[in-house]
Amino acid sequence: MTIARLGVVGGGLMGSGITEVGARAGLSVVTVEVDDDAAKRAAERVEASLRKAEQRGKLTADDVAATLERVTFTADLEALADRDLVVEAASEDERTKLDLFRTLGSILESDDAVLASNTSSIPIVKLGAVSGRADRVMGVHFFNPAPVMRLVELIPSLTTSPETLQRMQTFVSETLGKEPIEATDRAGFVVNSLLVPYLLSAIRMYEAGYASAADIDSGMVLGCGHPMGPLALADLIGLDTVRAIGVSMYEEFKEPLYSPPPVLDRMVEAGLLGKKSGHGFYPYDR
Numbered sequence: 142m143t144i145a146r147l148g149v150v151g152g153g154l155m156g157s158g159i160t161e162v163g164a165r166a167g168l169s170v171v172t173v174e175v176d177d178d179a180a181k182r183a184a185e186r187v188e189a190s191l192r193k194a195e196q197r198g199k200l201t202a203d204d205v206a207a208t209l210e211r212v213t214f215t216a217d218l219e220a221l222a223d224r225d226l227v228v229e230a231a232s233e234d235e236r237t238k239l240d241l242f243r244t245l246g247s248i249l250e251s252d253d254a255v256l257a258s259n260t261s262s263i264p265i266v267k268l269g270a271v272s273g274r275a276d277r278v279m280g281v282h283f284f285n286p287a288p289v290m291r292l293v294e295l296i297p298s299l300t301t302s303p304e305t306l307q308r309m310q311t312f313v314s315e316t317l318g319k320e321p322i323e324a325t326d327r328a329g330f331v332v333n334s335l336l337v338p339y340l341l342s343a344i345r346m347y348e349a350g351y352a353s354a355a356d357i358d359s360g361m362v363l364g365c366g367h368p369m370g371p372l373a374l375a376d377l378i379g380l381d382t383v384r385a386i387g388v389s390m391y392e393e394f395k396e397p398l399y400s401p402p403p404v405l406d407r408m409v410e411a412g413l414l415g416k417k418s419g420h421g422f423y424p425y426d427r
């Protein structure tokens with residue numbers, strides 16, 4: 142039961158990245174967005190990323206054309222009916238994801254099809270429970286930018302079958318050529334449990350006026366060899382996403398370090414979402 146037909150729900154930062162990863166691995170991909178405009182924007186995002194890879198000499202123009210041929214962007218969830226695997230990468234909102242899993246569980250035609258979530262923090266077991274196919278539901282968590290980052294976290298829930306986990310291990314390592322690690326179904330999994338308190342601490346430091354954004358980031362880039370500082374990384378991930386993950390982790394563990402600081406709330410409320418909105422801790426060209 143190899144996976145040849147991939148579905149992706151959501152064509153934002155992560156959904157478009159996962160679409161690109163799947164299409165570049167030779168899979169047929171159907172990516173679903175909320176409406177036609179959003180589907181068009183997702184298509185533009187994937188094409189722009191492929192063109193960038195072409196400019197850098199990593200793909201030929203023919204590769205780009207062939208990769209785009211393999212992807213369909215649509216606003217129709219029913220287009221996912223024949224998929225072997227659907228990865229949900231909608232916004233990090235529990236109610237949205239529960240609604241999607243309820244619907245997707247009844248749309249998928251094959252009994253073997255796997256339903257995965259790219260969530261960072263929402264309990265996988267709950268998504269499985271509403272889907273009506275809990276044994277074939279698990280977390281498959283990519284990192285941003287998905288085409289570059291080699292890690293994928295695999296999160297089986299209490300109800301995921303060993304066969305489903307095994308299939309996803311093979312899919313991630315052999316089909317996508319990425320490195321899987323396994324984590325327990327607890328908010329944050331491995332990476333965000335370590336990363337999010339670090340990002341929120343940097344935001345608290347900025348909020349307290351302890352140091353400038355540029356100096357906080359330079360501290361970690363030049364002093365610790367990180368590829369980017371915590372505030373630039375929060376901007377890359379999306380401040381709404383960082384906030385949502387912090388909220389879920391705080392709800393799960395009641396650990397104050399996971400609780401988003403007020404400045405992050407205010408920035409999200411103001412629409413300052415980081416790179417994707419053109420402004421976060423830094424301004425960006427869009």
Ligand SMILES: CC(=O)CC(=O)SCCNC(=O)CCNC(=O)[C@H](O)C(C)(C)COP(=O)(O)OP(=O)(O)OC[C@H]1O[C@@H](n2cnc3c(N)ncnc32)[C@H](O)[C@@H]1OP(=O)(O)O
Nearest residue numbers: 190197199261283284285286288289290333368369374378
């Ligand atoms: C919140 C969650 O749930 C989980 C998460 O995602 S946590 C976030 C995890 N991500 C990180 O920590 C990112 C840390 N940052 C980095 O690794 C690097 O800064 C970066 C890869 C983003 C950019 O690297 P850089 O060296 O500064 O920039 P740049 O030279 O432009 O890019 C490096 C390579 O990545 C590629 N790249 C960068 N951004 C890309 C994108 N969005 N899509 C595709 N490729 C991209 C470039 O094409 C380039 O490839 P080559 O070297 O093969 O030419």
